[in-house]
Amino acid sequence: MSKSPLFTGSSVAICTPFQNGGVNADKMRELIDFQIENGTAAITVCGTTGEAATQTIDEHVATVALCVEHVAGRAKVIAGSGSNDTNTAIYLSKAAEQAGADGLLMVTPYYNKCTQRGLIHHFTHIAEQVNLPIILYNVPARTGVSFTADTYKALSKHPRINGAKEASGDFSLVAKTISACGDDLYVWSGNDDQVVPMMALGAIGNISVAANVIPKQMADMTAFALTGDYKQARALQLQYMDLILGLFLEVNPIPVKTAMNLMGMDVGKLRMPLCDMEPGNLEKLKTLMADFGLL
Numbered sequence: 001m002s003k004s005p006l007f008t009g010s011s012v013a014i015c016t017p018f019q020n021g022g023v024n025a026d027k028m029r030e031l032i033d034f035q036i037e038n039g040t041a042a043i044t045v046c047g048t049t050g051e052a053a054t055q056t057i058d059e060h061v062a063t064v065a066l067c068v069e070h071v072a073g074r075a076k077v078i079a080g081s082g083s084n085d086t087n088t089a090i091y092l093s094k095a096a097e098q099a100g101a102d103g104l105l106m107v108t109p110y111y112n113k114c115t116q117r118g119l120i121h122h123f124t125h126i127a128e129q130v131n132l133p134i135i136l137y138n139v140p141a142r143t144g145v146s147f148t149a150d151t152y153k154a155l156s157k158h159p160r161i162n163g164a165k166e167a168s169g170d171f172s173l174v175a176k177t178i179s180a181c182g183d184d185l186y187v188w189s190g191n192d193d194q195v196v197p198m199m200a201l202g203a204i205g206n207i208s209v210a211a212n213v214i215p216k217q218m219a220d221m222t223a224f225a226l227t228g229d230y231k232q233a234r235a236l237q238l239q240y241m242d243l244i245l246g247l248f249l250e251v252n253p254i255p256v257k258t259a260m261n262l263m264g265m266d267v268g269k270l271r272m273p274l275c276d277m278e279p280g281n282l283e284k285l286k287t288l289m290a291d292f293g294l295l
Contacts, residue, residue, distance in 0.1 A: 005186040006103045006133050006162045007076045008204045008226060010219040011042035012211035013049040015257050016063060018268035023063050027267060029070045031212075039219030040211060042076035043067055044105055048142065049209050049253040052080050054271040060092060065099040078207075082107035082137060086122050093130045103133045105165060105207070110143040116151045123155055133162035135207075139190060140168055149176035156185035165190040165207045166198065178202040192218070192244045196237040199225040210244050212256050213263065213294060246288040249281045259285060263294055 012035050017027035032043060045067040046052040046060050055063065064079045071077050079096035081104045083089040093104050109122060127134055136155065140146035146168055147155075155161045166174050167190030178187055178201060189198040189206040199205070199222065211218040217240055224233035247255045253270070258277050260267045262285075270276070277285065289295045 003133075003159070003162055003184060003186070005204055006078065006135060007042040008222075009041035010039070010205055010211055010215070010222045011044045011076070011078060011188070011207045012040050012215060012218075013044045013047045013207050013209055014067075015212050015253055015260060015267050016046070016050040016052075016055070017266070018051075018271065023059060023066070024268060025066055027265075028063070028066055031265070031267070032067065032070050035211070035215050036071070036074050038215035039223075040075060040215050041205070041219070042078055042102075042207075043071055044078040044207050045080065047080040047105055047137075047207075048107075048139070049212070049256065050080065051253065051271050051274070054274075057088075057091070061095040061099070064096050064101060068100045076102040078103045078105050078135065080105045080107075082109075084109040084112050086125060089122075089126050090129045093126060093132070097130055097132050101132065103135060103162065104130065105135045105137050107137040107139065108143045108145050108147065110145075113144045116148055119145070119147065119151055120154050123161065124158060127158045127160040130160065132160065134160055135162055135188070136164040137190070138164055138166050138168050146170075146173070147177075149173060149180050152177045152185055153180045156181040161185070163187060166203070167191050169194065171197065171201065174198055174203070175201050192247070193237075193241060195221055196225055196230065196233045199233070200230060209252055209256050210240070210247055213247070213259050214240060214243070214292075240292070243288050243292050243294075246285050249284060250277055255281070255285055258282065259289060259294070262286065262289060 017024040079101040081092035163186030221236040
């Protein structure tokens with residue numbers, strides 16, 4: 001079966017602004033407007049960059065609902081709803097569907113490290129419980145488990161499994177997956193330093209950390225690649241490579257949230273166990289941001 005992609009182009013993995021122990025709703029609305037005004041095609045909310053791991057269930061559900069309400073159809077809303085507990089993932093997914101989200105982003109179950117058979121059972125069971133398209137999220141550096149191309153192919157047969165956010169860094173896996181699945185499973189880059197090469201292999205956009213601070217550049221990069229203008233796309237990828245790498249000087253989202261605060265976005269503190277940047281890395285980030293005109 002051939003499916004339509006949930007979105008093409010650049011999606012921001014949006015930061016969650018915190019204030020006084022909760023989500024700063026007004027600031028979240030400002031961040032959403034900033035993204036849409038700069039060409040972002042989809043808002044991915046309550047993912048890794050949004051610090052979903054330290055949100056309560058109620059807070060998570062409310063943040064997705066806030067995002068859907070404020071976006072108001074101006075872009076797609078993709079709700080992070082993955083968990084290492086299948087029933088929790090179903091609960092979050094149903095809540096996102098009820099709120100009006102356009103799709104779901106579901107990370108592989110972390111800590112459990114289930115088998116490939118377990119991945120198929122987990123995601124198929126969830127897909128049977130909801131009516132939204134699902135983007136699988138492969139980030140083995142954080143979860144300890146990766147999809148194989150065969151598992152992707154098996155899951156691609158389900159009508160509600162739309163694609164994958166690929167952050168494995170494994171270009172062979174990406175190539176094998178796109179070759180095996182075709183239009184049954186779309187791929188988005190989950191690594192900002194690999195957007196253009198992944199799109200050259202057939203990915204149709206990105207789900208980006210860097211877009212929190214350079215949304216137009218990430219949107220332009222994917223737009224050029226989608227039209228086959230790889231000269232321009234490559235130029236942007238290389239131009240912003242040092243900044244992109246700087247946003248990963250420490251574990252995400254520590255640097256990007258720090259950068260947003262340095263830019264005056266006032267997105268609040270990181271939630272423990274995340275903490276402030278090491279002084280040496282902070283100075284490196286400030287230098288990079290100054291070089292790119294972001295301070």
